[in-house]
Amino acid sequence: MSTLLRTSPQDQFFAGARACVPVAVSVAAYGLVWGVLARGAGLSPLEVVLMSGLVFAGSAQFVALDQWNQVPALLPIGPLILAAFIVNLRYLLLTATLRPLFPERRLGWRSLSMYLVTDENWAMTVAAMARGEGSIAFLMGGGALAFCSWMLTNLVGYGLGSAIDDPSRWGLDFAFTATFLALLLGMWKGRQDIVPWLVAGLAAILTSKVIGGSWHILVGGIVGSLAGATLEWRRSRVHQS
Amino acid sequence: MYTSPEALLAILGMAVATIAIKVSGLLLADRLPRQGFAAAWLRHIPGAVLAALVAPALATGNLAEVAAALVTGGTFLLFRNLFLAMAAGVATVFLVRMLVGA
Incomplete structure (x- = not known):
């Protein structure tokens, strides 16, 4: 808490951006790929800028490319919106954990700051909160960096067109997994984490095998955290009686 | 345009x-209440979501991904540096794929 009181919002903003530099690399790798694929799917440069700027959600944008149609009359508008809604449902879980960053009771327009929340700056901010740090400015700094690197690499990828094949040739497809694995290890608080993490992982593996898409994140996150909460709740009841 | x-x-x-x-x-x-079951649930969400993000990628991975996951985890536990851990993981995937020819 002491560092939070001493540093200005500007310092926090840049600290958040700095903290997100490692994950911005994986954002950039995916951004390049999305740009290349968007050109293949027939989006115009204006549509690329609009979608990346307004929707700003990687997995939902990848799914949208699958559904896109160059002919306006054939564009599946309803399914596109529904898919974005379902793929992004997991953000309910993410932004709910950021509530302690706002000291005020009524949020109003400030809640729109959640627009800049991505997996990357969310994870960095939650890790900072666990250390007693983290702030809205910190979150926004990471979000601004993720936004810039996403938009920039989308356009570069679009420009490169089909010149780039998939980033797996350079092992860059693993940057995402490696980053989240290291973040997960950094969240280790003790043996009480074993069960929820195992349950979340197994549920996610099962879900990705059965349903596919990005449902495994939502299912694993809910089932795993419920398992952890149930264990903790039962343990506290045993202590009371 | x-x-x-x-x-x-x-x-x-x-x-x-x-x-x-x-x-x-x-x-x-x-x-949601600040304590009790719902609060405990919220506390466990971040770790569970991260575990759910990582697990399928590792379960469907082959030798390169599993080796890189071990290197990434080891590097992070040793140095507590996210970028170093990520770079080590990416380099491992790249090298193993090149050696195995996958």
Whole structure:
């Protein structure tokens, strides 16, 4: 808490951006790929800028490319919106954990700051909160960096067109997994984490095998955290009686 | 530089759906109690979501991914440096794939 009181919002903003530099690399790798694929799917440069700027959600944008149609009359508008809604449902879980960053009771327009929340700056901010740090400015700094690197690499990828094949040739497809694995290890608080993490992982593996898409994140996150909460709740009841 | 009313409508709809979910999570969090079962549930969400993000990628991975995951985890536990851990993992995947020829 002491560092939070001493540093200005500007310092926090840049600290958040700095903290997100490692994950911005994986954002950039995916951004390049999305740009290349968007050109293949027939989006115009204006549509690329609009979608990346307004929707700003990687997995939902990848799914949208699958559904896109160059002919306006054939564009599946309803399914596109529904898919974005379902793929992004997991953000309910993410932004709910950021509530302690706002000291005020009524949020109003400030809640729109959640627009800049991505997996990357969310994870960095939650890790900072666990250390007693983290702030809205910190979150926004990471979000601004993720936004810039996403938009920039989308356009570069679009420009490169089909010149780039998939980033797996350079092992860059693993940057995402490696980053989240290291973040997960950094969240280790003790043996009480074993069960929820195992349950979340197994549920996610099962879900990705059965349903596919990005449902495994939502299912694993809910089932795993419920398992952890149930264990903790039962343990506290045993202590009371 | 062009677009169509249909494409504009689809993109705006996607944007509104996405922002509505992100804002709702924050607003709904207020209705949940700060202690007890729901609070414990919220506390366990971040780790569970991260585990759910990582697990399928590792389960479907081959030798390169599993080796790189071990290197990434080991590097992070040793140095507590996220970028170093990520770079070590990417380098391992790249090298193993090259050696194995996958």
